[in-house]
Amino acid sequence: MAAYKAGDLDKAIELLETGPAWTARLPLALPLGLLYGKRGQVYDAIEQLERALEIQSKHFASIKNLAILYHRPVSGTGGRRLAARAYSRAGR
Helix, strand or coil: CHHHHCCCHHHHHHHHHHCCCCCCCCCCHHHHHHHHHHCCCHHHHHHHHHHHHHHCCCCHHHHHHHHHHHHCCCCCCCHHHHHHHHHHHHCC
């Protein structure tokens, strides 16, 4: 968090990538996915958020952020169809 708050996204990502792979409650994939998204690495962010959902399939923040990433106009992410599916998943 200190690296992120200082504006050093690269350091924050490095620390998360080299830290423990998972915690029992919240996978580190969620903050890692959010940091990748902030850095514009959409595909890496999607991969991390999908990994977070493998552990906690109903984690709203992961689902919501995944839908936002799917909705970004990046070729190959699936666009509106995948975003709609993620948003409907969030409502369950």
